[in-house]
Amino acid sequence: MVKFTLPRNSRLLTPNHFTFVFQKPQWARTPHMTILGRLNTLGYPRVGLAVAKKYVKYAHERNRIKRLTRESFRLHQHILPNMDFVVIAKKGVDGLNNHLLIEALGKLWRRHCR
Template sequence: MVKLAFSRELRLLTPSDFTFVFQKPQRASTPQLTALGRLSELGYPRLGLAVAKKHVKRAHERNRIKRLTRESFRLHQHQLPSMDFVILVKKGVADLSNPDLTQMLEKLWRRYCR
């Protein structure tokens, strides 16, 4: 049985975690999202989110995007390489429906699985 939790150890929590990814990222982009990834020594992937007020004005929209992104990561974590990921949102992401956003995230995860 594969465990599909999203525990604390699977999150980027400290500024130094984020800085590590921002220094030498491997980028994958769609018009509304950018995924930055960097190989880590941990043996499992981790996720960090940057959903700026500048691009998504309303809190409930930011929360929806974060919730869907975490859920997508949780379901794909066992196929992903041992990398730290930061998902950045761009303008227009709030206009995406839930299925569209999920599909876009899956496309980004597939690029890193190659």
């Protein structure tokens, strides 16, 4: 049975984890966000988030974007390759409503599956 949970070990937590992804990433992007990915040897995908205050001014908007990104990853983690992903928000992402944001994330996850 497939579990749709997001345990602590499914997240990138330390600067070393993020640096690993930034060294030789495969990327997929839209005008509002970029997802960098790099194959790992753990046997499961992990996700890290980078939502800069420079591009998303209000904390409640940054939290909404992070919450929806984690939810999208949680639902797609079983079809994703064993990669470490870093989701980077760009300018204008706070203007997307929840439906458009989830749709854009789904499109980016599918690109990484190819």
